[in-house]
Amino acid sequence: xxxxxxxxxxxxxxxxxxxxxxxxxxxxxxxxxxxxxxxxxxxxxxxxxxxxxxxxxxxxxxxxxxxxxxxxxxxxxxxxxxxxxxxxxxxxxxxxxxxxxxxxxxxxxxxxxxxxxxxxxxxxxxxxxxxxxxxxxxxxxxxxxxxxxxxxxxxxxxxxxxxxxxxxxxxxxxxxxxxxxxxxxxxxxxxxxxxxxxxxxxxxxxxxxxxxxxxxxxxxxxxxxxxxxxxxxxxxxxxxxxxxxxxxxxxxxxxxxxxxxxxxxxxxxxxxxxxxxxxxxxxxxxxxxxxxxxxxxxxxxxxxxxxxxxxxxxxxxxxxxxxxxxxxxxxxxxxxxxxxxxxxxxxxxxxxxxxxxxxxxxxxxxxxxxxxxxxxxxxxxxxxxxxxxxxxxxxxxxxxxxxxxxxxxxxxxxxxxxxxxxxxxxxxxxxxxxxxxxxxxxxxxxxxxxxxxxxxxxxxxxxxxxxxxxxxxxxxxxxxxxxxxxxxxxxxxxxxxxxxxxxxxxxxxxxxxxxxxxxxxxxxxxxxxxxxxxxxxxxxxxxxxxxxxxxxxxxxxxxxxxxxxxxxxxxxxxxxxxxxxxxxxxxxxxxxxxxxxxxxxxxxxxxxxxxxxxxxxxxxxxxxxxxxxxxxxxxxxxxxxxxxxxxxxxxxxxxxxxxxxxxxxxxxxxxxxxxxxxxxxxxxxxxxxxxxxxxxxxxxxxxxxxxxxxxxxxxxxxxxxxxxxxxxxxxxxxxxxxxxxxxxxxxxxxxxxxxxxxxxxxxxxx
Numbered sequence: 001x002x003x004x005x006x007x008x009x010x011x012x013x014x015x016x017x018x019x020x021x022x023x024x025x026x027x028x029x030x031x032x033x034x035x036x037x038x039x040x041x042x043x044x045x046x047x048x049x050x051x052x053x054x055x056x057x058x059x060x061x062x063x064x065x066x067x068x069x070x071x072x073x074x075x076x077x078x079x080x081x082x083x084x085x086x087x088x089x090x091x092x093x094x095x096x097x098x099x100x101x102x103x104x105x106x107x108x109x110x111x112x113x114x115x116x117x118x119x120x121x122x123x124x125x126x127x128x129x130x131x132x133x134x135x136x137x138x139x140x141x142x143x144x145x146x147x148x149x150x151x152x153x154x155x156x157x158x159x160x161x162x163x164x165x166x167x168x169x170x171x172x173x174x175x176x177x178x179x180x181x182x183x184x185x186x187x188x189x190x191x192x193x194x195x196x197x198x199x200x201x202x203x204x205x206x207x208x209x210x211x212x213x214x215x216x217x218x219x220x221x222x223x224x225x226x227x228x229x230x231x232x233x234x235x236x237x238x239x240x241x242x243x244x245x246x247x248x249x250x251x252x253x254x255x256x257x258x259x260x261x262x263x264x265x266x267x268x269x270x271x272x273x274x275x276x277x278x279x280x281x282x283x284x285x286x287x288x289x290x291x292x293x294x295x296x297x298x299x300x301x302x303x304x305x306x307x308x309x310x311x312x313x314x315x316x317x318x319x320x321x322x323x324x325x326x327x328x329x330x331x332x333x334x335x336x337x338x339x340x341x342x343x344x345x346x347x348x349x350x351x352x353x354x355x356x357x358x359x360x361x362x363x364x365x366x367x368x369x370x371x372x373x374x375x376x377x378x379x380x381x382x383x384x385x386x387x388x389x390x391x392x393x394x395x396x397x398x399x400x401x402x403x404x405x406x407x408x409x410x411x412x413x414x415x416x417x418x419x420x421x422x423x424x425x426x427x428x429x430x431x432x433x434x435x436x437x438x439x440x441x442x443x444x445x446x447x448x449x450x451x452x453x454x455x456x457x458x459x460x461x462x463x464x465x466x467x468x469x470x471x472x473x474x475x476x477x478x479x480x481x482x483x484x485x486x487x488x489x490x491x492x493x494x495x496x497x498x499x500x501x502x503x504x505x506x507x508x509x510x511x512x513x514x515x516x517x518x519x520x521x522x523x524x525x526x527x528x529x530x531x532x533x534x535x536x537x538x539x540x541x542x543x544x545x546x547x548x549x550x551x552x553x554x555x556x557x558x559x560x561x562x563x564x565x566x567x568x569x570x571x572x573x574x575x576x577x578x579x580x581x582x583x584x585x586x587x588x589x590x591x592x593x594x595x596x597x598x599x600x601x602x603x604x605x606x607x608x609x610x611x612x613x614x615x616x617x618x619x620x621x622x623x624x625x626x627x628x629x630x631x632x633x634x635x636x637x638x639x640x641x642x643x644x645x646x647x648x649x650x651x652x653x654x655x656x657x658x659x660x661x662x663x664x665x666x667x668x669x670x671x672x673x674x675x676x677x678x679x680x681x682x683x684x685x686x687x688x689x690x691x692x693x694x695x696x697x698x699x700x701x702x703x704x705x706x707x708x709x710x711x712x713x714x715x716x717x718x719x720x721x722x723x724x725x726x727x728x729x730x731x732x733x734x735x736x737x738x739x740x741x742x743x744x745x746x747x748x749x750x751x752x753x754x755x756x757x758x759x760x761x762x763x764x765x766x
Contacts, residue, residue: 502538573606
């Protein structure tokens with residue numbers, strides 16, 4: 001089997017799996033994401049007489065009366081499930097190189113994951129070993145101020161880019177503050193906000209004199225949360241350092257808990273680690289008689305160190321290091337070649353070591369003997385292990401089996417022998433230790449599934465590149481394998497597959513787009529259309545492809561095909577839309593007017609995602625226009641957006657406050673908008689049940705509000721929302737449904753009294 005020319009006209013993916021449940025490919029047939037979604041207007045038809053953009057082949061126009069269907073056999077994932085999957089599958093390692101052990105190799109602390117969809121409430125405490133807390137650390141700019149700030153406030157946030165060694169600095173700061181000195185731990189909370197978890201469980205977790213490192217991950221940590229964390233840590237006599245990207249700490253102001261972390265000087269890092277490694281090398285040679293002892297005395301190794309640090313070629317190479325860890329790896333390689341006269345090959349090996357390791361893992365290194373080359377089954381599992389880094393091993397095994405069954409026939413293995421090869425599923429045998437990370441686990445890690453963990457964060461892109469470039473005839477089967485992995489009920493797998501497709505577009509944009517991404521975008525299956533949007537988002541992360549991606553999304557949005565329009569709506573809810581939110585909201589509004597998208601949840605889904613990405617003001621302004629629009633469909637999209645955001649919060653320090661209520665507290669315009677949205681949601685057949693249920697969740701959530709401003713807001717809003725014709729139904733829910741469930745709820749009682757008072761006044765007026 002050989003790959004076809006990428007530019008061959010009409011070359012569709014022959015290996016793509018058919019739509020679930022035998023659904024037929026129809027441009028206008030796609031699911032609404034809700035069992036109660038209304039049918040599109042039977043009389044409506046897509047635009048006619050309009051040429052499709054040149055870059056897109058238009059979908060066949062749906063016949064009159066075509067109603068969006070739901071071809072997937074499983075229900076659509078919820079808004080929260082999708083966000084959890086995105087956080088889980090960012091294709092960035094969930095590990096951080098927190099420090100460098102005395103062996104010179106990076107030591108990783110693994111983030112523990114809970115059972116799928118049900119994050120446990122407890123934090124995981126991972127003690128750091130002696131090799132971490134006593135490791136070499138080169139001081140960074142401002143480290144003395146960091147130490148003083150931590151001692152004074154007991155909580156400190158270090159914002160710095162990936163690879164600056166912020167975790168190593170955090171461990172050193174905690175080591176200096178902790179008593180006993182090396183009582184330093186890492187804190188994790190599976191699939192949940194770990195900083196908020198520390199605030200909630202401080203009494204149980206924080207021990208006097210101990211230090212704790214917390215990685216914020218992709219979640220924002222507001223200044224007030226850091227203040228609260230500092231108060232709790234001070235009460236416990238503990239010290240906490242939170243590390244994250246600069247975007248993790250919004251609203252810094254002058255509160256003093258956040259300091260910027262810059263990488264240490266690369267030359268100083270190299271000299272410190274190389275000096276220690278050469279001392280160890282010299283001791284080993286003199287003790288064990290290894291190597292040439294005469295050339296390993298102090299004078300010789302010191303001369304080598306001076307020669308290395310003065311070498312202009314090596315100084316230039318240091319400028320290419322992407323992280324502190326890479327500089328440490330260079331020190332290790334130099335120490336292994338202490339007797340080498342020419343450093344050119346050593347530096348070249350350092351630059352390409354990950355690519356060479358990837359080729360070795362796939363059996364592509366020509367220097368290996370035939371007996372050392374892994375078989376196709378091993379290759380398939382190694383590819384699967386790398387591609388699903390961070391996923392449970394059950395995902396790796398399932399995907400590896402599927403890929404192996406795809407690959408083995410192409411290597412001449414007959415079908416009757418496939419089961420024999422499939423019988424071997426021992427990851428430790430199939431995946432060599434060079435690929436797997438050293439894992440430090442929590443004390444109760446047995447309760448959590450074992451997961452794939454690559455030894456090096458950048459090994460995945462190198463393996464992906466080697467796989468794509470080396471196996472030309474496997475390109476189409478590889479894409480077919482990814483397509484077959486997209487199915488119902490596996491949200492995290494789908495997100496990872498979509499992002500892998502986006503990375504592959506970086507190697508051959510047009511080919512992957514035509515064979516995989518565009519068929520997803522035109523699919524009757526919403527999950528495949530979601531994959532198309534995520535694939536383009538990942539591809540757009542490469543700035544050189546950003547304009548091409550934007551052009552594709554615009555083509556989809558203006559295509560006469562309803563499926564492509566829906567895919568565009570989903571794409572505007574990603575970072576593609578965040579590049580220009582005004583354009584994204586304008587396009588979503590235009591698409592929201594289309595009758596053929598009336599039953600789609602994609603517009604509200606993406607609008608809600610833009611809101612949650614920090615663009616609340618722009619989204620609220622758009623919703624204000626939509627809900628008052630004379631159009632038949634825009635108000636419905638506005639109401640769906642409100643319901644998507646019903647459980648979302650803006651302030652993680654106050655998780656009981658819904659985002660929409662938070663915005664309505666200090667803004668009368670948002671308050672009026674919330675009344676309009678909620679009133680419409682409660683009386684619309686499509687959304688009524690969800691809106692009443694959500695109202696029952698909002699009201700008791702205000703009971704813990706210290707200032708009672710949220711309860712007062714709800715009482716004020718209720719008088720307007722629960723006006724006739726909803727008053728009697730609201731009284732029923734308040735008296736007979738919500739109050740019995742939440743006995744003693746002051747907010748529900750307050751709203752109930754307000755409605756009764758209004759009813760009494762109206763009766764007297766009559």
